[in-house]
Amino acid sequence: MPTKLIINCQTGEQTEVELTAEEIAQREADTKAYEADKKAKDAELAAQAKVKADVLKRLGLTEDEAKALLS
């Protein structure tokens, strides 16, 4: 069973308690949202890489040659 840590800022005491059914459902929803966000990030990065590769191809340069030109 997943747990959470609760820290009482008045006493400094830390306790470990099991998640409720509602919290587990929320966690699953959060995980789905995280996965969607990651997918979007990965898509952005893939799109950037494709643009870069297309430009290099049009210029007839390798990535190393482009780096040398820009250094």
Added chain:
Amino acid sequence: MPNTYNLIATSIVGSGGAASMDFTIIPATYTDLLVKISARSADSGTDIAIQFNGSTSTVYKITRLYGTGSGTPTSNNNASATSLINNMVTQPSYTASTFGNGEIYITNYASSNAKSVSIDGVTENNATASFATFTAGLWSPATQAAITSIKLISDGGNFAQHSTAYLYGISNS
């Protein structure tokens, strides 16, 4: 300009891991709050999600700028998020025994206005792929209130053992 830092509370994840670290009953006696985090995920994911006062509705706004170790750094935003979010958790596929780190700064947390938050964090990996992220955040619930609790969630599962969070109160005088 802050001139005092007072450690309010500490959280250290034990051997079983933890889905979240929840700071509760935060005193309203400071001007700002600062959370320092060192974190690794036991499951997956590099993000930490942050919620205040148990609020899980779409009242968080975020603008993020991040780099991944290659390619051009990029940005995104979300005006109706259910939490603030930032990369600062090292995931299991990254270098063993390393931890990401970051901090969350919350200004005027005890006021009755919307709360501005700045977050920065990095993941740790002895390889090209690793995140560095900055987030500008706002928490603006329908009914404004002082922040009395902060929930830190490992977005991809559980925080790994030895992950830590330190909550500081900062006074302006």
